[in-house]
Amino acid sequence: xxxxxxxxxMPVYCNKSAFLLGHVTDLYxxxxxxxxxxxxxxxxxxxxDRFIPIExxxxxGENGVMVEDRDKLLPLQTxxxxxxxxxxxxLHFKSVLTKEGEKLGLLEDVYISEEMETIEAYELxxxxxxxxxxxxxxVKASGEPLAISKDAIVIDF
Numbered sequence: 001x002x003x004x005x006x007x008x009x010m011p012v013y014c015n016k017s018a019f020l021l022g023h024v025t026d027l028y029x030x031x032x033x034x035x036x037x038x039x040x041x042x043x044x045x046x047x048x049d050r051f052i053p054i055e056x057x058x059x060x061g062e063n064g065v066m067v068e069d070r071d072k073l074l075p076l077q078t079x080x081x082x083x084x085x086x087x088x089x090x091l092h093f094k095s096v097l098t099k100e101g102e103k104l105g106l107l108e109d110v111y112i113s114e115e116m117e118t119i120e121a122y123e124l125x126x127x128x129x130x131x132x133x134x135x136x137x138x139v140k141a142s143g144e145p146l147a148i149s150k151d152a153i154v155i156d157f
Contacts, residue, residue, distance in 0.1 A: 001111045001120050002060075004088055012040050012065045015058055021070060022050065027088040027110075028079060032145045033119040035112060036085045038065065039076065051079045054116055086148060094148075096124055096139075098157040105137055107153060118143070122155070 004027050012021045026039035028051070038052040056072035057065060067073065079085060088110065096104045105124030113120050124137040144156035 003109045005109050014070045015066050028085045033141050035116045049076045051076050095152040097152055097154050
C-alpha cells in the first residue's frame with residue numbers, strides 16, 4: 001500500500017519515448033472507493049494538464065509513474081465534466097462520519113492498493129495537537145460505497 005501524499009509530485013514518464021511527461025498533482029476517485037486515474041501537470045508551455053486513466057498506467061515505481069503511451073492521456077476537461085468521479089483535492093480535510101453519525105476525524109490521506117485499483121484505508125486527523133498526543137487514525141476501508149457531499153464523507157465502518 002502507498003499513500004496519495006507519496007504519489008503527489010511524482011514524475012510521469014512514457015515507456016515508449018522515455019520522455020518526462022509531467023508530475024502527479026491529484027487523484028480521481030469514484031464514490032465506491034475505486035481509483036479512476038491520476039491528474040498530471042503538463043511539462044512545458046504547450047503541454048496542458050492531463051488525465052491518466054488507470055488503464056494507461058504500466059507501473060508505479062519508487063521514482064516514477066510509467067505510462068504505456070502518451071496518446072492514452074486524456075484532456076483534463078473530459079474528466080471534469082463527469083460527476084461520478086471526485087478529485088482527491090475536493091475530499092482532503094472533509095469531515096468523515098460513520099453511518100451512525102459518529103465523527104471519526106478529517107480526511108488527511110488515503111492508502112491505495114499497489115495495483116491502484118481501490119482505497120484500502122483512510123488516514124484521519126483530529127488536528128495538530130491531537131495528532132501529537134494521540135497520533136493519526138487509520139481506518140480500514142470496508143469496500144462499501146461512500147456518501148460524499150460538499151459537507152462531509154460518510155463511510156461504512
